[in-house]
Amino acid sequence: MTANVLTEARRIAEQVLFPAAMATDRADAVPALHFDALAAAGLYGIFGPAEAGGLGLDRPAGCAVVEELASGCLATTFILIQHFGLLRALSADDAPARLRDAWLGPACRGELRAGIALAGLLPGPPRLRARPVSGGWILGGTCPWVTGWGRVHVLLVAARGPGDTIVTLVLDAADQAGLTVTRQHLTAVNASATVQLDFADVLVPADRLVSRVPADPAMNLTAAALRVNGSLALGLAGRCCRLLGASPLDDELDTCRQRLDAAGDETIQAARAAASELAVRAAAALAVHEGSRSITAAAHAQRLTREATFLLVFGSRPGIRAELLHRLGASAG
Numbered sequence: 001m002t003a004n005v006l007t008e009a010r011r012i013a014e015q016v017l018f019p020a021a022m023a024t025d026r027a028d029a030v031p032a033l034h035f036d037a038l039a040a041a042g043l044y045g046i047f048g049p050a051e052a053g054g055l056g057l058d059r060p061a062g063c064a065v066v067e068e069l070a071s072g073c074l075a076t077t078f079i080l081i082q083h084f085g086l087l088r089a090l091s092a093d094d095a096p097a098r099l100r101d102a103w104l105g106p107a108c109r110g111e112l113r114a115g116i117a118l119a120g121l122l123p124g125p126p127r128l129r130a131r132p133v134s135g136g137w138i139l140g141g142t143c144p145w146v147t148g149w150g151r152v153h154v155l156l157v158a159a160r161g162p163g164d165t166i167v168t169l170v171l172d173a174a175d176q177a178g179l180t181v182t183r184q185h186l187t188a189v190n191a192s193a194t195v196q197l198d199f200a201d202v203l204v205p206a207d208r209l210v211s212r213v214p215a216d217p218a219m220n221l222t223a224a225a226l227r228v229n230g231s232l233a234l235g236l237a238g239r240c241c242r243l244l245g246a247s248p249l250d251d252e253l254d255t256c257r258q259r260l261d262a263a264g265d266e267t268i269q270a271a272r273a274a275a276s277e278l279a280v281r282a283a284a285a286l287a288v289h290e291g292s293r294s295i296t297a298a299a300h301a302q303r304l305t306r307e308a309t310f311l312l313v314f315g316s317r318p319g320i321r322a323e324l325l326h327r328l329g330a331s332a333g
């Protein structure tokens with residue numbers, strides 16, 4: 001099963017995503033047919049339980065699929081992996097049965113597609129708040145980065161609730177009263193249709209509550225939370241390696257993957273930084289290898305160098321940032 005899934009992911013990456021990567025880079029939004037191809041292959045459900053129609057892959061196997069897809073098109077894969085937030089929330093043992101029964105199957109099949117808006121998890125003063133009212137929850141504040149607008153149906157929203165809690169809700173990803181949507185204009189993966197969402201008393205019905213738990217900053221620093229994003233960097237580095245031909249970077253890629261797969265909560269941030277740094281170096285090496293034509297508009301090398309820069313800052317955490325600054329020679333530590 002796992003080998004077949006990987007083969008199918010590779011086929012989609014090579015035959016659907018990579019041939020369109022330069023056009024997608026210039027587009028306002030990733031073509032919808034990319035997501036239909038992923039859904040048809042069951043790839044929305046790679047981490048979903050088999051009994052709900054998911055593929056039930058373990059983390060290394062699922063991450064290998066993500067890496068393949070990212071080697072084909074980073075923007076497409078970037079949107080896809082946001083979906084795994086809802087999948088994970090609905091698959092949890094304590095997920096509300098009502099939501100799980102209604103949505104886990106469609107989410108595994110890619111009929112229901114999700115993004116995430118996790119501003120409530122950011123440390124410091126709350127940027128996104130949820131307060132209970134009769135019939136539901138009221139959201140107020142800002143979520144500066146929400147990827148996939150127009151390509152997802154719902155958002156998994158994490159907001160700060162009363163009493164230092166994290167309230168997780170499912171919101172329709174659509175224009176609605178109190179919600180202001182502002183497009184972020186990006187120099188890489190712009191087709192990810194990333195937006196800022198401003199919430200002015202947006203009502204979410206009570207039956208959309210997924211969980212309410214005490215805020216715990218450590219929850220977002222685990223290997224379980226941080227591993228998948230590392231496969232975006234591996235995929236990008238892998239594409240550079242393929243375009244370069246055999247080089248010592250191939251062994252470095254294998255080492256980075258092994259390190260990410262073996263990482264626990266204490267070591268995942270350093271492993272993520274190593275993968276991001278490799279992506280930057282591999283993209284730079286590709287540009288040098290290809291010479292002047294690498295900075296022409298049609299060249300993969302210039303796209304990949306911009307995308308590698310994006311991967312230095314997306315999904316970051318304090319430990320990833322510190323390790324990257326150290327690796328890049330910008331800190332004494």
Ligand SMILES: Cc1cc2nc3c(=O)[nH]c(=O)nc-3n(C[C@H](O)[C@H](O)[C@H](O)COP(=O)(O)OP(=O)(O)OC[C@H]3O[C@@H](n4cnc5c(N)ncnc54)[C@H](O)[C@@H]3O)c2cc1C
Pocket residue numbers: 082115116117118119121122123145146147148186194217220221313314315316317318321
């Ligand atoms: C193009 C793009 C698209 C993005 N799409 C989304 C999206 O769809 N949904 C979404 O929720 N976020 C999204 N993000 C935000 C992203 O996940 C991180 O929050 C962000 O990359 C960290 O940025 P920062 O280093 O500027 O720190 P800030 O966002 O300013 O955060 C402040 C500090 O909090 C840390 N931090 C960030 N996130 C967490 C967390 N979850 N738990 C604990 N600490 C944290 C950071 O490392 C930093 O030290 C996106 C970011 C980018 C650049």
